């Protein structure tokens with residue numbers, strides 16, 4: 394995941410992470426909850442190589458006339474078809490270099506020394522982890538914003 398530069402960013406150092414000492418590395422590699430909780434939708438051309446799209450067409454499906462989504466994420470129990478591994482243990486994205494824009498723009502990012510995040514996306518991270526029975530990444534110092542009123546590129550699947 395990478396952070397949107399236009400949003401406020403906070404960095405939480407490794408020492409403050411809830412899951413330490415295991416958190417000596419990127420916690421996303423031991424999680425994957427957000428890839429199995431939200432609908433991951435994007436402009437359809439992101440899955441069309443003739444238009445510069447990088448998402449393999451066989452891993453995408455139509456959502457609306459203008460939107461596609463990652464296969465497996467528009468269902469009651471979402472799990473992206475590109476996610477490899479076991480949630481909460483060890484995961485990786487099979488198309489990391491070509492993942493769609495919502496994944497690239499998701500504002501929780503491992504910096505090597507800590508976790509950089511936007512408050513809104515950390516709230517989504519916490520929501521996804523809770524849905525999988527995983528604790529928040531760290532003791533959160535301030536109340537996190539409610540998801541209501543936020544219009545994320547990652548939407549909760551229905």
Ligand code: SF4
Nearest residue numbers: 421424425427501518
């Ligand atoms: S839910 Fe949070 S910790 Fe888990 S993979 Fe997503 S961003 Fe990383």
Ligand code: SF4
Nearest residue numbers: 428473475476486496
């Ligand atoms: S494309 Fe990769 S990063 Fe995006 S939801 Fe699927 S597994 Fe996660």
